[in-house]
Amino acid sequence: MKAAVFHGPKQPLSIEEIQIDEPREHEVLVRTVATGVCHSDLHFVEGLWPHPTPAVLGHEAAGIVERVGSEVTYLKAGDHVISCPSVFCGRCKQCNSGHPYRCTNRPAVRRAKGDKPRLSKNGVMIRQFSDLSTYAEMMLLHENALVKIRDDMPLDRAALIGCGVTTGVGAALNTARVEPGSTVAVFGAGGIGLSAIQGARIAGAAMIIAVDMFEHKLATAKRFGATHTVDASSTDPVEAIQKLTDGGVDYSFEAIGLKKAAEQCFDALAPGGTATVIGMIPVGQKVEIDGPKLLTERRIQGSLMGSNRFRIDMPRYIDFYLQGRLNLDDMISRRGRLEDVNEAFRAMKAGEVSRTVLMFD
Amino acid sequence: MKAAVFYGPKQPLVIEDVEIDKPLDREVLVRTVASGVCHSDLHFVDGYYTFPAPAVLGHEAAGIVEEVGKAVDYVKPGDHVIACLSVFCGYCDDCMSGHPNRCTNRAATQRRKGDKPRLSLKGQPMRQFADLSTYAEKMLVHENALVKIGNDMPLDRAALIGCGVTTGVGAVLNTARIEPGSTVAVFGCGGVGLAAIQGARIAGARMIIAVDQFESKLALARRLGATHTVDASHTDAVKAIRELASPGQPSEPVVAGLGVSGGVDYSFEAVGLKKLAEECFDCIKPGGTATIIGMIPVGQKVELDGPKFLTERKIQGTNMGSNRFRIDMQRYIDFYQQGRLNLDDMITRRGKLPDVNEAFRAMKAGEVARTVLMFD
Numbered sequence: 001m002k003a004a005v006f007h008g009p010k011q012p013l014s015i016e017e018i019q020i021d022e023p024r025e026h027e028v029l030v031r032t033v034a035t036g037v038c039h040s041d042l043h044f045v046e047g048l049w050p051h052p053t054p055a056v057l058g059h060e061a062a063g064i065v066e067r068v069g070s071e072v073t074y075l076k077a078g079d080h081v082i083s084c085p086s087v088f089c090g091r092c093k094q095c096n097s098g099h100p101y102r103c104t105n106r107p108a109v110r111r112a113k114g115d116k117p118r119l120s121k122n123g124v125m126i127r128q129f130s131d132l133s134t135y136a137e138m139m140l141l142h143e144n145a146l147v148k149i150r151d152d153m154p155l156d157r158a159a160l161i162g163c164g165v166t167t168g169v170g171a172a173l174n175t176a177r178v179e180p181g182s183t184v185a186v187f188g189a190g191g192i193g194l195s196a197i198q199g200a201r202i203a204g205a206a207m208i209i210a211v212d213m214f215e216h217k218l219a220t221a222k223r224f225g226a227t228h229t230v231d232a233s234s235t236d237p238v239e240a241i242q243k244l245t246d247g248g249v250d251y252s253f254e255a256i257g258l259k260k261a262a263e264q265c266f267d268a269l270a271p272g273g274t275a276t277v278i279g280m281i282p283v284g285q286k287v288e289i290d291g292p293k294l295l296t297e298r299r300i301q302g303s304l305m306g307s308n309r310f311r312i313d314m315p316r317y318i319d320f321y322l323q324g325r326l327n328l329d330d331m332i333s334r335r336g337r338l339e340d341v342n343e344a345f346r347a348m349k350a351g352e353v354s355r356t357v358l359m360f361d
Numbered sequence: 362m363k364a365a366v367f368y369g370p371k372q373p374l375v376i377e378d379v380e381i382d383k384p385l386d387r388e389v390l391v392r393t394v395a396s397g398v399c400h401s402d403l404h405f406v407d408g409y410y411t412f413p414a415p416a417v418l419g420h421e422a423a424g425i426v427e428e429v430g431k432a433v434d435y436v437k438p439g440d441h442v443i444a445c446l447s448v449f450c451g452y453c454d455d456c457m458s459g460h461p462n463r464c465t466n467r468a469a470t471q472r473r474k475g476d477k478p479r480l481s482l483k484g485q486p487m488r489q490f491a492d493l494s495t496y497a498e499k500m501l502v503h504e505n506a507l508v509k510i511g512n513d514m515p516l517d518r519a520a521l522i523g524c525g526v527t528t529g530v531g532a533v534l535n536t537a538r539i540e541p542g543s544t545v546a547v548f549g550c551g552g553v554g555l556a557a558i559q560g561a562r563i564a565g566a567r568m569i570i571a572v573d574q575f576e577s578k579l580a581l582a583r584r585l586g587a588t589h590t591v592d593a594s595h596t597d598a599v600k601a602i603r604e605l606a607s608p609g610q611p612s613e614p615v616v617a618g619l620g621v622s623g624g625v626d627y628s629f630e631a632v633g634l635k636k637l638a639e640e641c642f643d644c645i646k647p648g649g650t651a652t653i654i655g656m657i658p659v660g661q662k663v664e665l666d667g668p669k670f671l672t673e674r675k676i677q678g679t680n681m682g683s684n685r686f687r688i689d690m691q692r693y694i695d696f697y698q699q700g701r702l703n704l705d706d707m708i709t710r711r712g713k714l715p716d717v718n719e720a721f722r723a724m725k726a727g728e729v730a731r732t733v734l735m736f737d
């Protein structure tokens with residue numbers, strides 16, 4: 001099958017013919033129908049986060065089950081599915097206490113070391129990224145990486161739910177638990193930020209302030225539910241937010257992965273407010289927060305994959321979409337083919353798109 | 362009346378005769394019976410935080426009501442009370458949403474600018490510290506600075522509840538809301554840290570790790586509920602905590618480069634040091650919560666490892682134990698009287714008002730958990 005292979009940081013992915021194994025016991029072979037190009041893949045391509053090579057990146061996809069392993073009962077061939085990086089063992093302490101996305105027992109959902117690898121090329125193992133590797137025509141994964149979805153959900157929009165939408169909406173609904181009537185600021189109006197804005201709107205936030213450096217992204221943010229916008233290229237966002245809210249917001253979200261934006265998120269809070277950092281801050285960077293501000297019960301927390309229990313959350317997000325409460329249509333800026341993946345990274349870096357979705361036949 | 366007057370940072374307090382006014386409308390005049398000497402006063406004396414001089418410091422006291430203003434109906438002369446610096450207006454957004462400790466309308470509980478001052482020195486107006494000023498024979502405060510308590514509660518131990526105990530126990534019960542069975546680390550075993558340890562025990566923590574540089578304080582921590590202790594004077598506290606809380610925990614990063622995953626569910630910083638706040642964040646496990654109780658000096662930044670946020674670690678501040686003090690303090694008194702909150706051993710020394718400077722010295726030297734100044 002064809003896949004986009006990562007050979008190391010700062011090199012374009014190369015489209016190659018690679019081999020994928022047959023599903024064993026709890027594994028499922030899925031035909032990829034659509035995969036989103038997400039910013040966290042770019043972090044690895046740019047070398048801000050390390051990953052062993054060669055590997056197939058991509059972690060946001062939807063598709064149709066082709067074949068299942070002997071022990072799989074949750075799915076059958078023909079089922080529509082979304083894959084999720086939050087593969088869970090289902091029996092560690094985190095899984096048992098309602099946090100399957102923090103599963104500490106990931107080896108349980110992989111093949112053992114020394115086994116035949118799921119992906120390979122000419123006998124050489126190719127690493128799976130996030131135990132998924134969606135930039136490929138087929139995916140071989142553990143059944144606990146999948147949620148079954150209704151057949152009337154378009155798979156290109158379903159793909160977005162696989163990571164970006166779940167991360168952003170979930171940060172607002174699950175991690176921060178935004179209440180009706182509260183005030184919210186979202187730093188970054190890319191795919192994740194727009195999802196956080198939509199999450200805040202679904203939760204009933206009274207004021208949703210979008211912050212970005214690009215005027216056209218702020219215009220998009222308004223269409224997705226932002227009530228106010230701040231152009232950080234010409235304004236101090238903390239001052240602007242404090243002015244709009246008379247002293248700071250109840251909830252702020254960092255949806256880029258920048259140390260400076262994380263610090264501004266904390267500074268933009270009202271006493272007692274909560275800043276949630278969604279973006280992946282580069283390894284080795286420290287977020288510096290003002291010590292005395294802690295005395296007024298401000299809080300800063302991380303969020304991983306929208307604190308999802310994805311088999312519960314994703315069908316909800318699909319319902320929201322089909323009810324017209326979650327706009328996914330406008331989040332897809334472009335559609336492309338597998339070969340367009342490097343161009344999609346470029347367009348993302350240039351701030352031209354909120355999401356490119358790669359389509360397979 | 363006699364009071365200990367602050368004339369500026371890095372100078373000892375001076376015992377002077379200070380004039381105190383009569384209570385107006387909602388004000389109450391309280392005869393101070395006992396006042397604890399708390400670390401946060403020392404922050405001002407040391408100049409880490411600023412406060413206009415001259416002023417009377419002190420913010421942890423209990424006493425007996427002498428006289429009330431005409432609009433006061435909550436207390437009457439003879440009532441035993443604890444004073445709390447979380448004076449609340451009762452009608453701002455924070456007060457109305459269950460956070461009176463964050464009242465944004467303190468002006469409503471103070472005298473107006475230009476009014477006769479509550480305290481004056483040789484005819485010149487003086488600042489009240491935290492709207493209380495407890496290093497004095499009497500206190501003139503708004504009634505919303507007081508909680509009425511039973512006459513059977515000893516007032517020296519009640520005084521501790523006024524700030525240190527409420528701050529430490531409340532950080533655990535109200536701010537962090539730890540669950541039974543959880544694992545906890547507390548950095549600093551002074552009055553506030555010991556109170557946090559006791560809060561963790563009351564809440565049912567399964568493992569309570571006390572961290573300090575003084576062996577004598579760790580011994581007291583064990584007596585008050587710590588199940589394990591770490592002497593940070595010669596041990597890497599973060600490493601020791603991880604080994605205690607997650608023995609043999611394999612290093613299983615969620616993403617390559619994220620580091621080890623072990624640690625405690627909850628950690629508390631009860632000193633006010635940037636370095637300890639950072640260690641507090643580093644010693645929690647994925648999904649864990651670090652709560653910073655200590656007052657970190659103005660201008661200092663706490664530096665947090667960015668990628669650790671990806672594993673949902675959380676760091677938060679706490680103010681006065683997130684108290685609703687009229688609710689919480691009576692509960693803490695009940696805990697004391699039931700033998701579940703040890704206040705007796707938290708009072709290391711008793712003294713008189715002129716001993717306040719010696720109490721600061723002993724605190725800095727790590728010799729005491731708490732000195733309580735007694736008035737006749």
